[in-house]
Amino acid sequence: MKANYTRPLDLKHGRVDMNHGAGGRATAQLVSELFARAFDNPWLAQGDDGAVLPAPEPGERLVMATDGHVVSPLFFPGGDIGSLAVHGTVNDLAVMGARPLYLSASFILEEGYPLADLKRIVDAMAEASRSVGVPVVTGDTKVVEQGKGDGVFIATTGVGALPPGRAPGGASARPGDVVLVSGSMGDHGMAILAVREALAFDSEIRSDSAPLACLVETLYAAVPADAIRVLRDPTRGGLATTLNEIARQSGAGMLIDEAAIPVHPQVEAACELLGLDPLYLANEGKLIVVCAPEHAEAALAAMRAHPRGRDAARIGTVIADDHHFVQLRTALGGMRMLDWLSGEPLPRIC
Amino acid sequence: MKANYTRPLDLKHGRVDMNHGAGGRATAQLVSELFARAFDNPWLAQGDDGAVLPAPEPGERLVMATDGHVVSPLFFPGGDIGSLAVHGTVNDLAVMGARPLYLSASFILEEGYPLADLKRIVDAMAEASRSVGVPVVTGDTKVVEQGKGDGVFIATTGVGALPPGRAPGGASARPGDVVLVSGSMGDHGMAILAVREALAFDSEIRSDSAPLACLVETLYAAVPADAIRVLRDPTRGGLATTLNEIARQSGAGMLIDEAAIPVHPQVEAACELLGLDPLYLANEGKLIVVCAPEHAEAALAAMRAHPRGRDAARIGTVIADDHHFVQLRTALGGMRMLDWLSGEPLPRIC
Ligand SMILES: Nc1ncnc2c1ncn2[C@@H]1O[C@H](COP(=O)(O)OP(=O)(O)OP(=O)(O)O)[C@@H](O)[C@H]1O
Ligand SMILES: Nc1ncnc2c1ncn2[C@@H]1O[C@H](COP(=O)(O)OP(=O)(O)OP(=O)(O)O)[C@@H](O)[C@H]1O
Ligand SMILES: [Mg+2]
Ligand SMILES: [Mg+2]
Ligand SMILES: [Mg+2]
Ligand SMILES: [Mg+2]
Ligand SMILES: [Mg+2]
Numbered sequence A, B: 001m002k003a004n005y006t007r008p009l010d011l012k013h014g015r016v017d018m019n020h021g022a023g024g025r026a027t028a029q030l031v032s033e034l035f036a037r038a039f040d041n042p043w044l045a046q047g048d049d050g051a052v053l054p055a056p057e058p059g060e061r062l063v064m065a066t067d068g069h070v071v072s073p074l075f076f077p078g079g080d081i082g083s084l085a086v087h088g089t090v091n092d093l094a095v096m097g098a099r100p101l102y103l104s105a106s107f108i109l110e111e112g113y114p115l116a117d118l119k120r121i122v123d124a125m126a127e128a129s130r131s132v133g134v135p136v137v138t139g140d141t142k143v144v145e146q147g148k149g150d151g152v153f154i155a156t157t158g159v160g161a162l163p164p165g166r167a168p169g170g171a172s173a174r175p176g177d178v179v180l181v182s183g184s185m186g187d188h189g190m191a192i193l194a195v196r197e198a199l200a201f202d203s204e205i206r207s208d209s210a211p212l213a214c215l216v217e218t219l220y221a222a223v224p225a226d227a228i229r230v231l232r233d234p235t236r237g238g239l240a241t242t243l244n245e246i247a248r249q250s251g252a253g254m255l256i257d258e259a260a261i262p263v264h265p266q267v268e269a270a271c272e273l274l275g276l277d278p279l280y281l282a283n284e285g286k287l288i289v290v291c292a293p294e295h296a297e298a299a300l301a302a303m304r305a306h307p308r309g310r311d312a313a314r315i316g317t318v319i320a321d322d323h324h325f326v327q328l329r330t331a332l333g334g335m336r337m338l339d340w341l342s343g344e345p346l347p348r349i350c
């Protein structure tokens, strides 16, 4: 069924206008000709106020996560706001131990934004959603006046199912546990900054934006569920901030070995140039795992056997510490505190 | 557990700054001292990447709905963006026939926005969420530079449980069904426009922003589930657009009696002044019900007995029509087509 739109949407030369957000014919046309066509699934096609979906299996719990995305620029090496909005939310479900099931997407568009660029973003989002097998089942579209937004903002919310026995959480790290990372640190943050600062390198620094759901399933297949104490994706604030969050939530400290942390040489070099620390740069396809010591080798091996965990490394241990400090043994053998990100913000990285 | 914030957030004179969105210490402080304190529930307090929640009861399906909120101004008679963001999403779950269970909230804040105003919004949101019994279990906070946003945008997503037997949907209206509305049309839209246009009336026009979940349960208690063919909240585009959506989805027409549609005299007067039609103005606490004819009287009586449905009315019927036209028998006895909202947009009404 179709409303009799006067003419098809001009996806080549058209622009977002205020009518696209007014909830009338133009909104319906944008949804059916652009969004619903790209996301293409029966729940969305229904066109009702929400989506009716199969519930998790008996015994499974529900997991819910949300992220707004305001990354600037909207397109960057290795991704764009559309694929990022899928990966970001899928990853927050995955690090809760859940199988991601469904996504919602809320778009806030700026008047005047080219429909052709919006289509690129929506197509990339649809492709990311298809490739991780998590459909966008419901959505919303609002438009704000020129100068009251910035092209495109996308808030995605994910719902997943948590199999029985799994209960990773930031509060579950215990002294003696081992800290693992799935790969190099800082790629996403530096990819964005390099575009913004128009840095030129021999080869482009690419975002690591990618889904972690499959890597997490691989991990759970390799070690007992209760050996996996904490999973987290080190996004804004980077590895340093994420480790501090875990330390605070668990009431423990950490001892991290700087030399063991994988960082791409190019990211390292760009950091030196800009006076930044890769441990504070965002990642969008990396996993931190806090694991029971007796299963750490198996966990590491399982990650390394997976394409998204090839460079996985053991980077430190959880220790007893009433101050919940994260300490870094530096490459030169000294010690320094690895504090939360503070001071100069790195805005709009995701 | 608490990070050692240098000093507490200045909720009286402070302003949102870019650091509040950078994902480090300042973000954590804003979340713990403002958001988590107001929303106050164990899932959110956990502070993990998502919330682990009880799943729907066996036999129930899952319902998911999302809406971005960009209303301007942020505060208006009868509500604000915070309470609206709760009601909007709760209502989309309710009109799917679902019991609303959980909400997520994604905030996009503009640099420089006063924290005191943000606190008013968040407190109103928390109050609305408490009073409808649907907690905000997970959230996200991003900040954009001054001039790249407009104070506060909030995207809420809701998850609900659909009891067996219920299946209202826009495609289920059949010729002979009766169309009911739960009360007066156009209040929300006109409340917003009146503030924007600085119209002065004898008494203020107030938004009808309110949750519909309880009214929907009352309806299901009064008539068999399959008698309720369609439920919908006539938000953007108003009653006219919503009826056209239903007609299109169902492949039917409608015959609506203008004189039967409740409109507050003040809204009527303001519409005349501004050259607007109340049937195209948004509502944020009203229900459209398409009901099997033999149960229409019971449904109407049940709504009228509920505080949110006191002014409920039977406004027309579904008819066979291959063009899916919505026709209005005017108060003067003539007939006119009630088309989708098009032409002059009414921007940022929700
Ligand atoms: N950007 C989008 N991507 C995918 N689907 C969308 C998008 N925007 C809207 N939709 C879908 O279009 C349909 C109508 O959405 P709409 O937002 O108009 O409904 P609503 O939320 O009931 O109304 P309102 O937003 O005025 O409260 C829904 O099925 C919704 O899931
Ligand atoms: N505005 C908010 N209201 C309520 N809770 C919030 C809000 N913003 C963040 N939170 C909560 O704070 C915690 C940390 O959120 P944060 O967004 O930093 O995590 P993340 O999504 O894993 O990281 P990122 O957003 O960088 O991907 C989560 O438990 C989240 O639910
Ligand atoms: Mg609706
Ligand atoms: Mg996240
Ligand atoms: Mg909507
Ligand atoms: Mg996360
Ligand atoms: Mg809605």
Ligand SMILES: [Mg+2]
Pocket (backbone or CB within 6 Å): A066, A067, A068, B139, B140, B141
């Ligand atoms: Mg987040």
